[in-house]
Amino acid sequence: MKAAPSSTYNYRVHFKETDAIRKLSTLLLKHIPFNSSNLIFFCIGTDRSTGDSFGPLTGSRLLELQTFPYTVIGTLESPLHALNLQQQIDETTELNPAAYIIAIDACLGKSSSIGQLLFHEGPIQPGKAVGKKLPSVGNVSIKGIVNIAGFMEHAVLQSTRLHLPFEMSRTLALALQLASNRSQSQCINNSYDNTYNENTGN
Known part of the structure; x- marks a missing residue:
């Protein structure tokens, strides 16, 4: 897998804030190489826990977007979770060592941060909120804060209202699709500009 860039960054966007999809797509476009064919989205979580369904919900939504051109691993139908995460990492490393992985998972946080x-x-370090030691994964990470941390985290995830990760996954999937579309548009415009300059001698 490719190493992450040397500079660091950390952004927060609430899924309900004004123009959240475009704001998030701009951040994604700035830091994810959408022009690469080696992008792989690891959507981590399970459909057996409402709070932990944010990842597979996002994966399923991305697959439903028929124009989304990248590999997506982890859906409601085929979750990527504690029992198969290491195997998937190993397979990806072997088959595509140049893979650039975007890891997506639910997490817990402050009450004022829910929905971010x-x-x-x-x-990302999957399972950290509930005390599981799972392998770290991802060149970049996207986490959705679905509930409050600090007490009986496993039960908190289990009792999270499905509506929240459902809506958050919608915002994220649309932002990723928009970022992909904008990246493709930029490539087309750059190609057109280069062709025009060659033909005009500019």
Whole structure:
């Protein structure tokens, strides 16, 4: 897998804030190489826990967007979770060592932060909120704060209202699709400009 960039960044966008999809897409476009064919989205979580369904919900939504051109691993139908995460990492490393992985997972946080989508450089540590030791994964990470941390985290995830990760996954999937579309538009415009300059001698 490619190493993460040397600079660090950490952004937060609440899924309900004004123009959240475009704001998030701008951040994603700035830091994710959408022009690469090696992008792989690891959508981590399980459909057996409402709070932990944010990842697979996002994966399912991305697959439903038929124009989304990248590999997506982890959906409601085929979750990427504690029992198969290491195997998937190993397979990806072997088959595509140049893979640039975007890791997506639910997390817990402060009550004032619920509903925020966190985008940051570096790997994610799945299961940390509930005391599980799972392998870190991702060149960049996107986490969705679905409930409050600090007490009986496993039960908190289990009792999270499905509506919240459902809506958060919608915002994230649309932002990723928009970022992809904007990246493709930029490539087309750059190609047109280069062709025009060659033909005009500019």
